[in-house]
Amino acid sequence: MVKAQNEIKDTLKLIDIVVEVLDARIPVSSSNPNIHELTKGKQRIIVLNKSDLADKENLEVWIKKFEKEGYTCISTNANISENISNIIEKIKIIGKKIYNQKYLDKSVKIKPIYRVLIVGIPNVGKSTIINKIAGKEVANVGNKPGVTLKKQWIRVADNIDILDTPGLLWPRISDNDAGLKLALTGNIKQEILDVEELACEGLKMLLNVPKYSSMLISKYKLDDSSLNLDTYELLELIGKKRGCLVSGGKVDMVRTSKIFLDDLKSGKIGNISLE
Numbered sequence: 001m002v003k004a005q006n007e008i009k010d011t012l013k014l015i016d017i018v019v020e021v022l023d024a025r026i027p028v029s030s031s032n033p034n035i036h037e038l039t040k041g042k043q044r045i046i047v048l049n050k051s052d053l054a055d056k057e058n059l060e061v062w063i064k065k066f067e068k069e070g071y072t073c074i075s076t077n078a079n080i081s082e083n084i085s086n087i088i089e090k091i092k093i094i095g096k097k098i099y100n101q102k103y104l105d106k107s108v109k110i111k112p113i114y115r116v117l118i119v120g121i122p123n124v125g126k127s128t129i130i131n132k133i134a135g136k137e138v139a140n141v142g143n144k145p146g147v148t149l150k151k152q153w154i155r156v157a158d159n160i161d162i163l164d165t166p167g168l169l170w171p172r173i174s175d176n177d178a179g180l181k182l183a184l185t186g187n188i189k190q191e192i193l194d195v196e197e198l199a200c201e202g203l204k205m206l207l208n209v210p211k212y213s214s215m216l217i218s219k220y221k222l223d224d225s226s227l228n229l230d231t232y233e234l235l236e237l238i239g240k241k242r243g244c245l246v247s248g249g250k251v252d253m254v255r256t257s258k259i260f261l262d263d264l265k266s267g268k269i270g271n272i273s274l275e
């Protein structure tokens with residue numbers, strides 16, 4: 001973590017604008033606790049990615065909140081390039097402001113190049129966003145950060161340079177609630193908790209929101225009264241409905257948990273935000 005932090009600090013010396021990528025379903029838990037300190041003095045654009053999986057109402061609330069705090073905030077679905085051009089536009093606007101301030105003396109005539117670093121915790125979609133901005137495959141998607149020999153700038157839209165290697169930030173791993181949400185959205189390995197326990201925690205979060213409870217009912221063809229069960233019994237019922245049985249008619253709870261967790265993180269239950 002110290003190494004990653006120092007690396008970002010070094011890289012930031014070269015950067016005008018930081019694009020911080022968050023998971024739209026958990027904008028707090030997917031942020032880095034030291035981001036303010038790390039990016040002090042830099043202009044920051046907040047991107048809420050995986051908007052296709054998030055609850056649209058929550059998304060609107062978060063965008064308004066970040067904008068009120070003075071950030072430029074954009075929601076994206078990087079997989080289909082949705083709103084990617086918006087990021088480029090915002091970089092140009094912010095970049096222009098920075099350069100106008102830097103060169104108040106208008107007699108200095110240089111062609112401004114805005115240098116951009118994409119940062120975020122693992123798996124939020126940094127590489128996908130870089131590739132979509134670049135318009136070609138320059139960063140590995142879904143892979144562990146590779147061994148990059150030399151960082152390369154990619155020229156975009158004539159006056160933007162983005163670094164081909166994103167800045168890797170560490171998640172809020174010491175915070176239990178954040179760890180849970182990161183696991184439930186697939187941002188960190190789900191093995192951090194016993195799989196049945198994680199599924200029960202996930203169910204509990206959904207049951208707290210009437211809208212999400214209704215999604216559970218229609219997804220697994222439950223009836224309203226099943227929402228009164230405790231979470232373990234509810235999970236068992238879901239297993240029964242899905243035919244997840246072992247010999248003797250008992251429910252295979254591990255397999256049921258995995259199915260539920262996969263449905264949840266991939267949006268198959270519906271658009272769900274945990275924050």
Ligand SMILES: Nc1nc2c(ncn2[C@@H]2O[C@H](COP(=O)(O)OP(=O)(O)O)[C@@H](O)[C@H]2O)c(=O)[nH]1
Binds near residue numbers: 049051052129142
């Ligand atoms: N549903 C959805 N998946 C995405 C989106 N952006 C990226 N992904 C997926 O998230 C996974 C991690 O993406 P990647 O770009 O490698 O993340 P990185 O670790 O931050 O560089 C990949 O499977 C991507 O296809 C998005 O907007 N929506």
Ligand SMILES: [Mg+2]
Binds near residue numbers: 128166
């Ligand atoms: Mg990557």
